[in-house]
Amino acid sequence: MSSFRLHARPCHPIPINTMKTIPSQLEQAFRTAIRKAFDLDADPQIAVTLNENFGDYQSNCAMSLVRSVTEKSGQKSNPRAVAQAIVESLGESPMWSGVSIAGPGFINVRLSPAWLADNLNALRQDSRLGVEPAFSPQKVVIDYSGPNVAKQMHVGHLRSSIIGDALSRVIEFQGHEVVRQNHIGDWGTQFGMLIAHLRHLGQEQQSHIEDLEGFYREAKKHFDDDPAFQDEARATVVRLQAGEAAELALWERILEETRAHYQPIYINLSVKLTRDDERGESFYNPFLAPVVADLKAAGIAEESEGAIVVFVEGHENPIIIEKTGGGYLYATTDLAAIRYRTGTLKATRIIYTHDARQAQHFAMIFATARRAGWADDVQLDFAPFGTMLGEDNRPFKTRSGDTVKLKDLLEEAEDRALALVTAKNPQMPEATRRSVAHAVGIGGVKYSDLSKDRISDYVFSWDKMLAMDGNTAPYLQYVHARVMSIFRKADSSSHPEDAAIEELSTPQEQALAKHILRLGEIVDLVSRELKPHYLCIFLYDLATRFGAFYENCHVLTSPEPLRATRLALCSLTARTMALGLDLLGIESPEQM
């Protein structure tokens, strides 16, 4: 391996003062202390303390270390003695102002206010706000969204699109090279049907997507009712897949119409998918036959009941990769996609953000790809999410029982947000109200999804997601807007960015400071666990800590240098909030 490359982008220059997360610094210090005390290499088990009265961080290793210490020394030890020895060899550091032992043997560390202030001042210069760039950047493929061609996007695509997009943003920000892949459903028997039907209608020339969807339904009915049409549809698919120009041209038109429908939705949602990220089912068409042939040659695939299948250990039924009589299935496509992503794209990690119902499918696909040697040294992650439910706890549908179209849902979100903004700020110019409503409405929809652990089903509620209280996008955005308002009111001569932090004298300032310094830790956690809700919890916590600060520490009326310190804290809070929200794909308006 040659020297590692820093994937620095112009917008996020590598800071001079790269900061390690607090837990990793403490871990290093404690590990050294444990080695010094007992000549043992052990995990110090650093954690954030639950109760602030104990301290800020704690090491929980003393209890579990007793056994090894007793064994090594031959003398019976106890957790408090172990903790005592660790604390003694730990010594002093500018990082903490106190280390104490409590309960059975918890070692509590209280961070020093001066050290916190120094680190915050370093953060002021750091556009990454303490998020360390990845030391060895990976190439990470993220497979998400995946709408179907010739159909409108509906709520079924929402979770994949926004969770996948948030994960992409977070991992990209860490400095990994992210390759977004939109595996659209653009190939298959339904297109023969649709093309043949459009011909019947003489609709080769003009088709708007909303009509297309109607045509799709008609085509399906036609297909089911008319055996002659079935033959025609099948023949059309064969011609399409063989690359006949006329069929391809019409198929391309259908694709374009569909893009014209979903691209504005991505833009509206701030989902960073473009046409360049599109690698639909059709893309893998040329690779399907080799996938089957190679799996057969490797003795992994076999014939069963007329089809070509792969049996996977621990699963009763096989995956079918070639139908009886020929024809490939989505398992074949997914295998071809893995092969392309590892072989051609050189991914070292592939993340699939899809519905939890696909768990078994992906488990089998992953197992097969590994067996075939197509994913050696590649981390394959399935990041499943649950179903979106209505407030009646049943799958989210319109009143008449239809699937909710994404376009309608997002329009309603903006309408509702506009009503709220207008009620609160009727004097605000309409353009501003609309822009705020967009941020709040779309942000609300996204945040309410992202803020819950993705694995569970989640209940969609307009009132909850647009509420100003609690863990919602509007509340976080409001905190940001309040800070910006302080800056507007502040003297024009004082730029908050220039203000240095002198001393953190109040508990609220210190609590806020400690929290701001945790962003890097949280970003790592989100990337590792693929769970954006950790970032949401962090931001909500940031908001509540800012709330306490705002109530107790008046900024503008404070004397210098306190005023400057508080302005700097405000600035860091706003920047952390805006960056955090941006990593979730949510806007932070200046005012609301």
Place this chain on the structure above:
RNA sequence: GCGCCCGUAGCUCAGCUGGAUAGAGCAACGGACUUCUAAUCCGUAGGCCGUAGGUUCGAACCCUACCGGGCGCACCA
């Protein structure tokens, strides 16, 4: 039948690697606007962490069984 996921306050949800007294918001009740945005804040009340065993110094978290709910299991994707 086999397999996967979920079960925490009336409701919606957190609980990071197993760590100290299980936390928020809503709803209920009681307070705070001459104030940097009250779209806010403070307080009170609310728990058999589905049940029963087990592992551990320590379990909401790990293991086993059971109960309840959701989902998936051969040629759709």
